[in-house]
Amino acid sequence: MKNLGFIGAGRMATALARGCVTANLVGAEGVLASDPHQPSREKFAEELPGARVTGENAAVLSECDTVVLAVKPQMMDGVLAEIRPHVEGRHLLVSIAAGVTLERLARQLPASTRLIRVMPNTPCLIGQGASAFALDAAATAEDAAMVERLLASVGKSYEVEEPLLDAVTGLSGSGPAFVYTVIEAMAAGGVAGGLSPELALELATQTAAGAAAMVAQTGLSPAELRSHVTSPNGTTLAGLNALAERNGSAAIQAAVEAATNRSIELGKS
Ligand SMILES: NC(=O)c1ccc[n+]([C@@H]2O[C@H](COP(=O)([O-])OP(=O)(O)OC[C@H]3O[C@@H](n4cnc5c(N)ncnc54)[C@H](OP(=O)(O)O)[C@@H]3O)[C@@H](O)[C@H]2O)c1
Structure with a gap:
């Protein structure tokens, strides 16, 4: 790629x-x-030595063929009105704004503008993202390949049909917050057993990272891996029983579903 533009330098x-x-x-x-x-x-x-910055959104369109729209959702309509006269056939526009649909973007841009909508998540900030993206009708297979390479540089990415981006938002978009809650709760359990808060948080964090890596690297299902640490009448079984008595996994599933439903609601407003 010769150049890559960003509208919004956040x-x-x-x-x-x-x-x-x-x-x-x-x-x-x-x-x-x-x-x-x-x-x-x-x-x-400062964070990207050699990169150039400008106060003019139009300058990004005039110089770059691929432009990432990286402003907050509430700024998007204003930005689209501003850039619309500068959008040409050579452009691929990639929006990462949560909840802004391809239809809403297309309505405010010239007909046949090639558009891709991405749902990233915060671990992208440290190169460990889980993103999904959807193409509009005008975007090509090469456009998809380009965005895949772009997202691969900050984690993993998956192409989905646009309606599934609500479920993606509920799972991987909001998901880091659910995992933080699990880490926090596990650490609290360690503190209750006498560990210092610092050591408990370290152990909980490394355990979550290690368990995620086991799922990713062994190819075994979470259920199989769980069975490997669960011996009859052992400590893990006692813990899993306590979780089941409190509907622990149902509660986590409900969190993902509630976040998905909220994404659907926000998309309508
Ligand atoms: N952060 C995440 O993990 C995450 C996850 C999923 C989706 N997203 C989406 O990614 C987008 C960017 O998020 P972010 O966390 O990077 O937000 P951010 O840090 O606030 O970045 C947005 C940037 O756009 C600038 N901006 C405001 N109005 C503008 C305009 N008219 N023209 C050009 N730039 C303008 C803002 O400037 P000022 O701050 O100076 O006003 C800010 O620097 C959002 O739409 C969000 O929904 C983010």
Whole structure:
């Protein structure tokens, strides 16, 4: 890729730009990000030496063929109205704004604009993201491959049909918060057993990371892996029974479903 543009030079834009440069998808000098606020521009330039910044959104469209729309959802309509006159056939626009549908984007842009909607999650900020993306009718297989490479530079990515992005939002978008809650609760259990809060948090965090890596690397199902640590009448079984008595896994499933439903509701407003 010769160049890569960002409208909005915030946290997500910085993470994606850094990922793409580190993965050699684009040189730092090929990155151009716009932001109306000087401090945001300075921070972006500081975190990605060699990248260029501007206060003019139109400059990003004039220089770059692939442009990531990385502003907050509530800023999107204003940004689209501003960039619309500068969008041409050569552009691929990639929106990472939560809840902003392809239909809403397309309605405010020239007909046949190639659009891709991405749902990233916060671990993208440290290169461990789980993202999903959906293409509009005008986007091509090469566009999909491009976005896949872009997202691969900050974690894993999966193509889905757009309606499934609500379920993705409930699972991987909101999911880090659910996992933080599990880590916090496990650490509290350790503290109740006499561990210091610091050691308990370290052990809980490393246990969550290790268990996730076991699922990812062994190819075994969570149920199989769980059976490997559960001996009859043992400690793990006592813990799993306590979880089951309190409907622990049903509660976590309900959290994902509630977040999904909220995403559907927000998409309608
Ligand atoms: N962070 C995440 O983990 C995450 C996860 C999923 C989806 N997303 C989506 O990613 C998008 C960006 O999130 P973020 O966390 O990176 O937000 P952020 O740090 O607030 O970045 C947004 C940037 O856009 C700038 N901006 C505001 N109005 C603008 C305009 N008219 N033209 C150009 N730039 C403008 C903001 O400037 P000021 O701050 O100076 O106002 C800010 O620097 C959001 O739509 C969010 O829904 C983020």
